[in-house]
Amino acid sequence: MESKIHLLLIKLLTLHSLLVLSSSQDFDFFYLVLQWPGSQCDTKSSCCYPITGKPKLDFGIHGLWPNWKNGSYPSNCDSTNPFDAFEILDLMCQMESEWPTLSCPSNDGLKFWSHEWNKHGACSESILDQHEYFLTALNLKTEINLLGALEDAGMNPNGSAYSVTSIRGTIKEARGYTPWIECNRDVSGNSQLYQIYLCVDSSGSRFIECPVILAKKCSTSIKFPSF
Ligand code: 5GP
Ligand code: 5GP
Numbered sequence: 001m002e003s004k005i006h007l008l009l010i011k012l013l014t015l016h017s018l019l020v021l022s023s024s025q026d027f028d029f030f031y032l033v034l035q036w037p038g039s040q041c042d043t044k045s046s047c048c049y050p051i052t053g054k055p056k057l058d059f060g061i062h063g064l065w066p067n068w069k070n071g072s073y074p075s076n077c078d079s080t081n082p083f084d085a086f087e088i089l090d091l092m093c094q095m096e097s098e099w100p101t102l103s104c105p106s107n108d109g110l111k112f113w114s115h116e117w118n119k120h121g122a123c124s125e126s127i128l129d130q131h132e133y134f135l136t137a138l139n140l141k142t143e144i145n146l147l148g149a150l151e152d153a154g155m156n157p158n159g160s161a162y163s164v165t166s167i168r169g170t171i172k173e174a175r176g177y178t179p180w181i182e183c184n185r186d187v188s189g190n191s192q193l194y195q196i197y198l199c200v201d202s203s204g205s206r207f208i209e210c211p212v213i214l215a216k217k218c219s220t221s222i223k224f225p226s227f
Helices: 002-023 037-041 085-098 110-119 130-144 146-152 164-175
Strands: 029-035 060-067 161-163 180-185 191-201 221-223
Touching (some): 029 130, 037 191, 085 130, 130 191
Antiparallel strands (some): 029 191, 180 191
């Protein structure tokens, strides 16, 4: 009798851990993170243009990052599936245009894209393979057209200052979703618009309102520098 109860307890415990495992997810949503090139290049650490030349006047992609609702995130999830440029050969022109690298020394961008896939992309490989991952980020960036939304509201990248509240409100009004803003400082120490974070559902197919607060430091009024 005692051993039967023992066996039943073991079965129940196994069932419980299986249920916990099957309900724990790889991640809950993505951040699409876009960077303003002017705010990378006018800093103390400066920037380098890619070998293909100065990027166009637009936000560039930094990354598409899987995240959990509690604010933490997975990283470097699968070393057996490293970045492979051959998988995205057909996307190269678009990558150079929409996902330019600004790190020094000047290079072709492969290092940046490889870092983003290995650190972040591989954590969503159960949903998006490499080609789908990069294509998803490119398509989301085009769809949200952040510079268009800001310029339509008269917020131009010419060194003017805008309140963080008005930038967030403008994007919400124009595109339907409220972004989070990250700032950095120019050489004179002015707080400026550096990165914009938007949230995307875990299938990568649509923007959503962000499920977590992302507190990044900005002054109340921030510079939108030229590039
Ligand atoms: P930092 O410390 O400069 O804010 O971030 C450094 C790097 O950590 C980022 O470029 C990104 O790779 C990762 N990271 C920082 N914050 C987040 C986050 O909230 N979610 C995810 N997925 N990655 C983040
Ligand atoms: P993360 O901050 O996403 O973890 O790391 C970004 C990495 O990509 C850093 O090692 C950084 O040097 C490199 N990187 C290359 N190009 C860029 C760029 O244009 N912007 C940013 N933020 N990082 C870049």
